[in-house]
Amino acid sequence: MNTETVTGIISAVATTATGLLAWQAARSANKAAHESAQVVKDADRDRRWNALTPQLTYTCVAKDDGSRAELRIRLDGPIGLERLDRVTVRIRDDRPNRAKSLLAGGPTAEEVARQVWGPYRLNTNVENVDPSGRYVTFPDGVVVGEDLVCALEDTIPPPWNPDRRWWADQVDGMPVRITVECERDAHVPWRIKKEVPVLGERGAQQVTGQLMA
Numbered sequence: 001m002n003t004e005t006v007t008g009i010i011s012a013v014a015t016t017a018t019g020l021l022a023w024q025a026a027r028s029a030n031k032a033a034h035e036s037a038q039v040v041k042d043a044d045r046d047r048r049w050n051a052l053t054p055q056l057t058y059t060c061v062a063k064d065d066g067s068r069a070e071l072r073i074r075l076d077g078p079i080g081l082e083r084l085d086r087v088t089v090r091i092r093d094d095r096p097n098r099a100k101s102l103l104a105g106g107p108t109a110e111e112v113a114r115q116v117w118g119p120y121r122l123n124t125n126v127e128n129v130d131p132s133g134r135y136v137t138f139p140d141g142v143v144v145g146e147d148l149v150c151a152l153e154d155t156i157p158p159p160w161n162p163d164r165r166w167w168a169d170q171v172d173g174m175p176v177r178i179t180v181e182c183e184r185d186a187h188v189p190w191r192i193k194k195e196v197p198v199l200g201e202r203g204a205q206q207v208t209g210q211l212m213a
Contacts, residue, residue, distance in 0.1 A: 049187060049190075051080065052080055052081045053190055054078075054180075055077040055078050056073055056074065056180060057076055058071065058073055058074075060152075060176055066200075068151070068153055069119075070149060071149070072148070072149055073150070073180060074145070075146065075148075081144070083141055083144065083184070084184050085184050085185065086183040087137070087183070088135055089148070089178055089180055090181070091116055091135065092118075092179055093116070093118065093177070094117045094174060094177065095117075111158070111160065115158045116155045119172070119198060120198070122150060122152060124153075126151050141183070152176070155167075175196055175198065176195070176196045177193075177195050177196075178193070179191055179192065
């Protein structure tokens with residue numbers, strides 16, 4: 001192999017290597033640009049999602065002898081959110097993870113999970129309420145300025161301790177703890193937690209909710 005041939009081979013290898021390095025550099029630059037654009041897009045989406053967080057006002061009033069109550073949830077805004085397509089209201093327990101704090105010989109985790117731990121549950125005779133009275137769905141949603149109305153009824157004592165007086169002592173004075181899941185278009189659903197005080201028919205108190213972390 002003569003000198004000219006060797007030189008040509010070396011030159012070809014160098015050219016190929018240079019081209020490969022340039023291609024890799026361009027690919028890395030394109031990837032970085034794409035990732036940067038995605039970060040900006042995600043940040044804008046999150047900003048808009050936060051800006052559109054539903055503004056809700058809650059009113060809960062006891063009825064009759066206190067064995068029933070009416071929970072109203074009004075959509076007040078914000079600007080840019082004219083309506084919600086679908087809303088689900090869930091009754092929460094007085095504290096999370098009750099089913100994980102069991103005593104030997106006591107109720108099972110399933111029994112504890114089925115029990116609504118609070119003063120009221122959703123009226124199970126109302127349409128779109130699950131059999132346990134734990135949640136209700138409003139498939140048509142709500143528009144700004146209108147209310148969603150939830151009919152509530154007394155919770156019943158747990159089967160392992162059916163003493164109604166004991167149960168009343170446990171839940172007396174508790175607020176109604178709820179999570180409101182709000183859906184709109186292609187947005188990730190908003191889940192808003194709130195503790196709503198229960199007041200008698202002579203008065204009503206309105207409170208606003210906080211977005212779940």
